[in-house]
Amino acid sequence: MAARRPQRRPVVELYERxxxxxxxxxxxxxSTLPSEPELAADLGxxxxxxxxxxxxxxxxxVITVRRGVGRTVNARPTRPGFERLQPVEQLLGDGAEVxxxxxxVEDPTDLxxxxxxxxARCEVRFWESVIAVDGIPSCLxxxxxxxxxxxxxxxxxLPAALEAAAAQPRTMLHAVTALHLPLSGASTVTATVLGRRRGEALGRSPDTPVVLITQVVSAEGTPLVAAKCALPSGAPGIPVRQSR
Structure with a gap:
């Protein structure tokens, strides 16, 4: 029996078009893509x-979707991504502001x-920030x-650097990486929803789907910073490069 040529799914063909x-x-x-009805009509x-x-x-x-902006065609090549330890405001690219x-300063949580x-009986710094991209709240x-x-x-x-950075529009990790210490990081990625409090901070519904990145940054085996980064649906993508 002659081998059949694999057929591409219609959505893949449309993707390639x-x-x-x-x-x-x-x-x-x-550039910004035409609106969905216009693009559907153009492509038939x-x-x-x-x-x-x-x-x-x-x-x-290939494209970035931002509320209030639309679907924008990305330039290539992609910027350095999550495989490199850097503040989330830099990972989100140009137009990001803290x-x-x-x-x-508060008592430590179980996390x-x-x-x-x-x-349990100590005091730790806690910072909460919204990262806006092109004016749109995109990450908590x-x-x-x-x-x-x-x-x-x-x-x-380090303590003085964090004290000074507290009054500036930057994340804690930005202040730590500025000292050029021998840092390493470990992260886990979870799919969840924003919840009420985070939703209020980002101006989104509590049931908005979100990617939650939990990250611990250490210097030569000593944990320095623990962070949670909540990226709701529609946030700019963060590239990750892999090799083997």
């Missing part, structure tokens, strides 16, 4: 099929004691750091 149109310059990098396809192809294009980093919400290996960052005596044992400048 749009990619080819981008290559030809019909939709150049940096149904809106449900187009919507599926657009989701794949966003997942693959909006501080909370800068306090902090688990990840930063601190005793919650960060805790080890007590000052632990920080100072790693680098005596």
């Amino acid at each position: 749009i990619v080819e149109a981008i290559r030809r310059g019909t939709y150049p990098p940096g 396809v149904s809106r449900p099929a187009l919507r599926e192809a657009l989701i794949l294009l966003q997942e693959d980093g 909006r501080p919400l909370v800068r306090v 902090v004691m688990q990840h930063l290996l601190v005793p 960052v919650e960060e805790w750091c080890a007590p000052d005596e632990v920080l100072a044992a790693v680098d005596r400048e």
Whole structure:
């Protein structure tokens, strides 16, 4: 029996048609795609099929979807991604700005004691920030750091650097990485929903789907910072490069 040639799914064919149109310059990098009804009419396809192809294009980093802006064609090559330890405001690319919400000293939570290996009776810094991209709230960052005596044992400048950075529009990790310490990080990625409090901070519904990244940053085996980064649906993608 003759081997059958594999057939591509219609949504994949539509995906490739749009990619080819981008290559030809019909939709150049940096441009905004036409509205969904206009694009469906231009391509002669149904809106449900187009919507599926657009989701794949966003997942693959070909386009970026932002509330109030629309679907923008990305430029290539992609920027350095999550495989490199850097502040989330840098990971989200140009147009990202930090909006501080909370800068306090508090008792450690169970999460902090688990990840930063601190005793229950101590005080730790807690920062909460919204990262806006092109003016749109796109990420909520919650960060805790080890007590000052632990920080100072790693680098005596760390406590003062964090104290000074608290008044500036930056994340805790930004302040720590600025000292060029030998840092390493470990992260887990979870799919969840925003919840009421985080939803209020981002101006989104509590049941908005969200990718939650929990990250612990250490210096030569000493945990310094524990963070949670909540990226709701529609947030810019963060590239991850892999090899074997």
